[in-house]
Amino acid sequence: MALSPLALPGADLLFDPGFLSETEAAALLASLSAEVAWEQRTIRLFGQQFPQPRLTAWYGSAEARYTYSGLTWEPRPWTPTLLALRQRLETATGARFNSVLLNLYRDGRDSMGWHADDEPELGPAPTIASLSLGATRRFRLRPRSGLVHPPLSVDLASGSLLLMRGATQQHWQHALPKTTRPLGPRLNLTFRWVAGSDGRLLSFRLNSCATAIDYAGRTD
Ligand SMILES: O=C(O)CCC(=O)C(=O)O
Numbered sequence: 779m780a781l782s783p784l785a786l787p788g789a790d791l792l793f794d795p796g797f798l799s800e801t802e803a804a805a806l807l808a809s810l811s812a813e814v815a816w817e818q819r820t821i822r823l824f825g826q827q828f829p830q831p832r833l834t835a836w837y838g839s840a841e842a843r844y845t846y847s848g849l850t851w852e853p854r855p856w857t858p859t860l861l862a863l864r865q866r867l868e869t870a871t872g873a874r875f876n877s878v879l880l881n882l883y884r885d886g887r888d889s890m891g892w893h894a895d896d897e898p899e900l901g902p903a904p905t906i907a908s909l910s911l912g913a914t915r916r917f918r919l920r921p922r923s924g925l926v927h928p929p930l931s932v933d934l935a936s937g938s939l940l941l942m943r944g945a946t947q948q949h950w951q952h953a954l955p956k957t958t959r960p961l962g963p964r965l966n967l968t969f970r971w972v973a974g975s976d977g978r979l980l981s982f983r984l985n986s987c988a989t990a991i992d993y994a995g996r997t998d
Pocket residue numbers: 879881890895908917934952953954966968
């Protein structure tokens with residue numbers, strides 16, 4: 779299939795519900811679930827530590843150091859599987875990526891809270907390619923202050939590709955809510971370009987007061 783625009787004011791979104799075939803997506807889910815070094819990180823919020831309600835991993839080129847929810851991550855080196863995927867996504871999108879954040883939502887109790895990917899390392903108008911594998915989950919978008927618009931829901935099925943570009947992160951937040959539906963695991967990869975740690979992009983920080991509030995503990 780092909781990438782086509784999702785109409786949303788102040789955002790630049792492209793969506794391909796079938797970027798990978800079902801078979802390809804299932805094979806990739808199996809290999810990445812096994813070969814990725816998954817971790818459950820903790821997040822500091824209001825002076826307390828909480829386990830993130832999902833497993834994560836960060837891969838990329840050495841310069842792609844990244845600060846996320848108050849944590850600094852050194853990327854693990856690319857694996858052949860991730861490099862091949864990056865190549866494919868660069869060809870399909872015309873963008874360049876030097877890193878990928880992987881999230882594994884083990885079941886419907888795993889989630890990601892409302893945030894925008896507006897860390898200074900990503901620059902003012904990041905292009906983020908989000909590839910989903912496994913269980914279909916509902917991805918929600920809501921406007922940030924200054925924009926009045928109803929929220930948008932997009933069901934991200936296995937093999938789908940969502941491209942967020944331009945001012946999307948400045949005007950919109952997104953989240954992956956919990957669900958009580960019995961679901962298998964879902965793996966999401968967000969390919970990004972992260973500027974080096976020399977601070978080149980710091981002056982472009984536009985949303986300095988944005989918070990990546992991500993507290994949503996599992997109840998088990
Ligand atoms: O799992 C998803 O679809 C969203 C992931 C996300 O927003 C992120 O990694 O920043």
